[in-house]
Amino acid sequence: xxxxxxxxxxxxxxxxxxxxxxxxxxxxxxxxxxxxxxxxxxxxxxxxxxxxxxxxxxxxxxxxxxxxxxxxxxxxxxxxxxxxxxxxxxxxxxxxxxxxxxxxxxxxxxxxx
Amino acid sequence: xxxxxxxxxxxxxxxxxxxxxxxxxxxxxxxxxxxxxxxxxxxxxxxxxxxxxxxxxxxxxxxxxxxxxxxxxxxxxxxxxxxxxxxxxxxxxxxxxxxxxxxxxxxxxxxxxx
Numbered sequence: 001x002x003x004x005x006x007x008x009x010x011x012x013x014x015x016x017x018x019x020x021x022x023x024x025x026x027x028x029x030x031x032x033x034x035x036x037x038x039x040x041x042x043x044x045x046x047x048x049x050x051x052x053x054x055x056x057x058x059x060x061x062x063x064x065x066x067x068x069x070x071x072x073x074x075x076x077x078x079x080x081x082x083x084x085x086x087x088x089x090x091x092x093x094x095x096x097x098x099x100x101x102x103x104x105x106x107x108x109x110x111x112x113x
Numbered sequence: 114x115x116x117x118x119x120x121x122x123x124x125x126x127x128x129x130x131x132x133x134x135x136x137x138x139x140x141x142x143x144x145x146x147x148x149x150x151x152x153x154x155x156x157x158x159x160x161x162x163x164x165x166x167x168x169x170x171x172x173x174x175x176x177x178x179x180x181x182x183x184x185x186x187x188x189x190x191x192x193x194x195x196x197x198x199x200x201x202x203x204x205x206x207x208x209x210x211x212x213x214x215x216x217x218x219x220x221x222x223x224x225x226x227x
Contacts, residue, residue, distance in 0.1 A: 004155075034215055036218075042220065043117075043204070043218040043219055043220040043221060044156070044204070044206075044216075044218040045218070046215040046216065046217070049214075049215050090155050090156070092155075099144060099146070099161050099163070099168060099169065100146065100158045100161055100169060100172070101158070101216070102158070103148075103155030103156045103157070104155050105153065105154050105155045106153075106154075106155050
């Protein structure tokens, strides 16, 4: 079984500042990792994913995440945020080819002018 | 279709009633998933289909919940004898297969049991 912990439930940040949303996971087998974003009144959208290979993965809208196997982390970063990045962000893990994913409880990113 | 379509978008029902929630996945996507999202929490897995068969239904909370996908496309999640605790947003997602490509989610059905 796997689990996901998003360490911050809310992250307020000023526009153009850098941001990091933290995600830790636990699993007894190899994992695939995902970040999804949910904008207000919209469905979840895949932001980026780690399957294998390079531990630094880039996604849409200037976001990137780094897979750290020793620390079992997959933190999401953006060097300069915009007002439009205000949303709920979910980290998810999938083990092997099990199909299903386990999600964290989300981090609300609020970007202030 | 261009995206995953879920109907209805909102459903209010009385305790004890039966409800059906529909999901129309992206054309050609063989894998279809149902999740449930309660307020302040992440999506919680319910069931997934590979083609017409339920490959994993370990997340269904009890026997009041059932889902079908008879022709390998549209799926219906059925809830009998609804309880107030069933109130949540029910999300459907599809993907090209059960390989870890990531999901495309629908906008969800908000179910309120009064």
